[in-house]
Amino acid sequence: MKEVVILGAGYAGLRTLKELQKSKEAFHITLVDQNTYHFEATDLHEVAAGTQPKEKITYNIADVVKPEKTTFIQAKVVKIDREKEEVFLESGQVLTYDYLVVGLGFQSESFGIPGVTEYALEMVDVDSAVKVNEHIHEMMRQYVATKDENFLKIIVCGAGFTGIELLGSLVEGKKALADIAGVTPDKIQIYCVEAVTRLLPMFDEKLADYAVKHLTDWGIQWYTGKPIKEIKPGVVVYQDDAETKETKELEAKTIIWTTGVSGSHVMGDSGFSERRGRVMVSEDLTDPDHKNVYVIGDVSAVMDAESQRPYPTTAQIALKMGTTASKNIIHQLKGEKTEAFTFKSQGSVASIGNTHALGLVGKSSVKGYPASFIKKMIMNKSLLETGGVKEALAKGRFDLYH
Ligand code: NAD
Structure with a gap:
């Protein structure tokens, strides 16, 4: 049976998993993450500031994993060998794959500034x-x-x-x-x-x-x-x-x-052609030299044909990349042509505190309470789509009316 290995249970990796698990094709998935939980990276500032407990922005990866199709391994990824199609884990375990999805996310970037x-x-x-x-x-x-x-x-x-x-x-x-x-x-x-x-x-x-x-x-x-x-x-x-x-x-x-931020150091450590941990991928989100390796989320850079610049690294794009990567793996399993990644931003909204926000929705500016409402709705949608109803009800933002 073909083996799909997904590295990282962030927005990109978990979305890929969710979509692949819906497929009727015969393949097995191994998901690797250093934690037993997924976290909403867009809400970290609330935990840092103490306005939300960490439990509110995390949920168990096990809640998303379907054991009949997927094995979850909690481990740190050290290196990827694309020639041998192997992934090395800190525990010493070595995984082999037919298809690899790398969604290892971001890390802090010091830009070499002392201290x-x-x-x-x-x-x-x-x-x-x-x-x-x-x-x-x-x-x-x-x-x-x-x-x-x-x-x-x-x-x-x-x-x-x-x-x-x-x-x-x-x-x-x-x-x-x-x-x-x-x-x-x-x-x-x-x-x-x-x-x-x-x-x-x-x-x-x-x-x-x-x-x-x-x-x-x-x-x-x-x-x-x-x-x-x-x-x-x-x-x-x-x-x-x-x-x-x-x-x-x-x-x-x-x-x-x-x-x-920059993409995970694993990209550089594994010899990917990267800049600040981001790999410029082909239009179908594969590594240009390896058609069975998908690079998605914050470790990926994909050109926006309109602006002629790589898309920014956002949760919204990571989720969409997960959907495209999963579709393309199914295409490849069936011997079909892969699709190009396309992205139409639904807008971006920044919160300032719990009741104010500002941003763009489509081409329109929104600010104040309506923007805050939209931001919470975006977060709830992401929780619902990736975490499922249980997570959305438990962790969703419904405190909209104060
Ligand atoms: P960023 O790169 O977007 O912003 C970093 C800021 O630090 C810039 O304003 C830059 O001028 C400043 N800076 C850099 N070096 C500096 C220095 N030496 N001294 C002083 N200032 C310096 O990084 P970010 O805010 O971490 O965001 C990373 C990505 O995540 C972005 O693509 C962002 O859009 C995305 N993001 C999106 C949301 C959302 O959609 N709500 C929330 C958080 C992050």
């Missing part, structure tokens, strides 16, 4: 998001002991989608933090240091200003146009003046790194 790995907190998976939250709580307690105001300060590095969403959740979580520290919420200082001056460039200025204005009104202190040059313990060193290159320092006991 990032050592002194900034990353927020790329459930464990690191929980660690951010535990760290902030500990800093609040340290404030009680020392009365040093730096313990009340939080710096978010980077104001991309992730940074903006994290800032919104941190504002929302301020009250609980202030209670631990025994201060009023306004004493919790939140800063954002960002290299560019025009935030959220994917949105028009009016829409981007909406986010900035709200966050400013909620007390966020911006350092825009200030590229970060180094992180030292409790200090962000940024370039204050582009001409003189003069640097300045901003102190805080919590420094969170959200300046961008």
Whole structure:
């Protein structure tokens, strides 16, 4: 029987699994993930800020696996040998495949900036998001002991989608933090240091200003146009003046790194032709040199014919890639021609806190409460389609009317 191996139970991998399990064709699937759970990567900022418990953004992979068709292995993938068609796991186990789907997701990217790995907190998976939250709580307690105001300060590095969403959740979580520290919420200082001056460039200025204005009104202190040059313990060193290159320092006991991500290091370690962990795939999502290897989600780069640039890495695209990869594997099993990946964005919406959001739906701008509603609906749809009714009911966002 043909063997399909899926690496990663993120949005891309799980969608592939779900679709393949519907097929009547005779093949066996092995799914590998380092965790026993899937997590909603788009909601990590809420766990980091403490506005949602980790249980709300995770569900058991076992709930999606159909044992009659699929074997799940909890293990870390170390390397892929595409010539021998083998996958090496940290446990020492070696898997062989006829078809491989690589959906190993993203990791934090330091861009080689000194001190990032050592002194900034990353927020790329459930464990690191929980660690951010535990760290902030500990800093609040340290404030009680020392009365040093730096313990009340939080710096978010980077104001991309992730940074903006994290800032919104941190504002929302301020009250609980202030209670631990025994201060009023306004004493919790939140800063954002960002290299560019025009935030959220994917949105028009009016829409981007909406986010900035709200966050400013909620007390966020911006350092825009200030590229970060180094992180030292409790200090962000940024370039204050582009001409003189003069640097300045901003102190805080919590420094969170959200300046961008790269695809899994396994891609480079396995000799894929990649840039920042992303492989430029053929139009049917296969590795250009290996027609039985699909590369999808954040480890994949696929050209958008319209913009002539690779699509951004989003959950929405990862899900669509999973659907196309599963269709193409079935085509190949039947000896048929594969299909080209096409993607029509349903829009992108960034939340700022639980009740505000902004974004594009189709070609229309949405903001405020309606955008927040849409964002929750998008999240519920994804939960329903990948996790199923049980997960959608348990973890869905139905707190829409406050
Ligand atoms: P990003 O690359 O989109 O944003 C990173 C930000 O950090 C940029 O504004 C950049 O200018 C800034 N930056 C980079 N280096 C810096 C430095 N040295 N000093 C200061 N600032 C620096 O990364 P992201 O926000 O993690 O998003 C990654 C991907 O995930 C994107 O494609 C994004 O669209 C997607 N995403 C989507 C959603 C959503 O749809 N709601 C949410 C989160 C992420």
